[in-house]
Amino acid sequence: MAMLEGKVAIITGAASGMGRAMARRFAAEGAKLLLADLQVDKLEAVVAKLKDAGHEVISESVDVCKTADVDRMIDRVLNEFGGLHVLCNNAGILDNLTPLHDTDEEMWDRLMAVNAKGPYLASRRAVAHMKDSGGGSIVNTASAAGTCGGRGGAAYTASKHALVGLTRSTAWFYGPHNIRCNAICPGAVMTAMASSFTPHAEGFERYSKYFPTVPPFGKAADIGDVATFLASDEARYVNGAIIPVDGGWVAY
Numbered sequence: 001m002a003m004l005e006g007k008v009a010i011i012t013g014a015a016s017g018m019g020r021a022m023a024r025r026f027a028a029e030g031a032k033l034l035l036a037d038l039q040v041d042k043l044e045a046v047v048a049k050l051k052d053a054g055h056e057v058i059s060e061s062v063d064v065c066k067t068a069d070v071d072r073m074i075d076r077v078l079n080e081f082g083g084l085h086v087l088c089n090n091a092g093i094l095d096n097l098t099p100l101h102d103t104d105e106e107m108w109d110r111l112m113a114v115n116a117k118g119p120y121l122a123s124r125r126a127v128a129h130m131k132d133s134g135g136g137s138i139v140n141t142a143s144a145a146g147t148c149g150g151r152g153g154a155a156y157t158a159s160k161h162a163l164v165g166l167t168r169s170t171a172w173f174y175g176p177h178n179i180r181c182n183a184i185c186p187g188a189v190m191t192a193m194a195s196s197f198t199p200h201a202e203g204f205e206r207y208s209k210y211f212p213t214v215p216p217f218g219k220a221a222d223i224g225d226v227a228t229f230l231a232s233d234e235a236r237y238v239n240g241a242i243i244p245v246d247g248g249w250v251a252y
């Protein structure tokens with residue numbers, strides 16, 4: 001049987017990169033999907049391809065920081081698919097390696113809103129449903145910057161540490177309700193985020209001193225494959241795990 005047969009999953013940030021890779025693999029493994037993103041045109045292209053291949057996929061234009069958007073997303077999946085078994089809080093943004101002294105309040109608030117508040121809003125609704133429906137799996141895309149100080153700027157690092165904390169708290173509180181919550185901590189993965197950002201000069205200079213210790217770029221599918229395992233019942237005994245998927249970067 002396919003790994004996610006019979007499961008309904010939401011993936012945020014599914015128009016691009018890792019979210020799109022998760023969507024492709026989840027669909028191939030038999031899941032019904034609600035894909036969410038801000039970039040509607042790119043999202044629709046992903047949905048169209050999956051539908052052409054015969055998969056059951058719907059989409060929502062969602063800003064993960066907005067409560068009304070997140071509520072609409074959860075209501076829609078429950079109404080159309082009759083349940084929710086897997087939530088992937090994957091949408092995220094970068095701070096361009098900006099150090100603390102140049103991090104203005106707007107940047108701080110935006111990073112915390114997308115990378116930490118977004119997963120909080122969606123997880124809050126998801127656990128309320130999963131508690132009463134037999135359980136589920138939440139997969140958060142954190143970062144190597146969620147466990148180390150030298151993998152992003154100040155706001156990105158703080159927001160991903162917050163997401164790691166939310167992951168552990170969710171795992172601890174809701175494990176008894178058969179809800180598992182785990183975080184993937186990608187290293188450097190070649191996606192739009194990694195290829196198109198304009199780094200802060202000082203942050204980049206400091207960061208680049210460590211380039212020789214960074215393993216080769218990973219692929220979005222490397223993350224999608226681990227997310228598939230965590231979403232599936234094969235990970236039934238994995239809860240509260242903060243899993244590096246980084247080619248060994250944080251071990252160096």
Ligand SMILES: NC(=O)c1ccc[n+]([C@@H]2O[C@H](COP(=O)([O-])OP(=O)(O)OC[C@H]3O[C@@H](n4cnc5c(N)ncnc54)[C@H](O)[C@@H]3O)[C@@H](O)[C@H]2O)c1
Nearest residue numbers: 013016017018038063064091092143186188189191192193
């Ligand atoms: N690429 C890397 O090297 C890397 C490393 C570690 C962690 N990550 C994390 O992986 C996740 C996926 O990133 P990616 O590399 O695939 O980047 P990406 O830019 O290709 O994809 C991110 C997606 O999130 C969407 N998004 C951003 N803000 C949103 C919002 N407010 N509401 C809804 N959607 C929103 C974007 O439109 C985009 O489609 C992010 O959480 C990122 O922080 C990336």
